[in-house]
Amino acid sequence: MSAHAASHGDYAANPLDVVEQxxxxxxxICDRRSDSEMAAEAPGRWxxxxxxxxxxxxISAMHFTCAFDLKVPERRRxxxxxxxxLANDRLWIGHFGLDATDGMPVFRHSVxxxxxxxxxxxxxxxxxxxxxxxxxxxxxxFQFVLWGGKSPAEALQAAMLECVGEA
Numbered sequence: 001m002s003a004h005a006a007s008h009g010d011y012a013a014n015p016l017d018v019v020e021q022x023x024x025x026x027x028x029i030c031d032r033r034s035d036s037e038m039a040a041e042a043p044g045r046w047x048x049x050x051x052x053x054x055x056x057x058x059i060s061a062m063h064f065t066c067a068f069d070l071k072v073p074e075r076r077r078x079x080x081x082x083x084x085x086l087a088n089d090r091l092w093i094g095h096f097g098l099d100a101t102d103g104m105p106v107f108r109h110s111v112x113x114x115x116x117x118x119x120x121x122x123x124x125x126x127x128x129x130x131x132x133x134x135x136x137x138x139x140x141x142f143q144f145v146l147w148g149g150k151s152p153a154e155a156l157q158a159a160m161l162e163c164v165g166e167a
Contacts, residue, residue: 015062015111015119016055022125023051042066042132046139049132060114066107066131067099068139076146077103083145083152087138093130096138105142107131 144155
């Protein structure tokens, strides 16, 4: 999935400049809205993912979300919250949540860069790759809870077995 957009060790004062190169190298649709925000769309195995990057120069931090193209029926929200908690226990980096606006599951991560010359292309590629990989890994569990009638624990177990079987 990674495309090396910049040479090793390249840094930019605004990490969105590097993210823009990564997105372009992957031929993903991109919308650079300003110096502080950018949106992109990345194709996945299960759905397309909406990537959103927000850079704060004031606190030298970048917030990143990877949203599923997945509708959540109101009646399944409680079960989905339980699944999010179970899934988050298995993550080292980032966390899953629900977007407050449309209720879609999202993977979130923030990167602090205070004191650093900027974000390396490698670290930003890793951030995006990890987000998409985790979304792909847990997508079946979301489907099992939302549409398959499984409990969150059953859905997570079934999704993890499916992933192991396909490796």
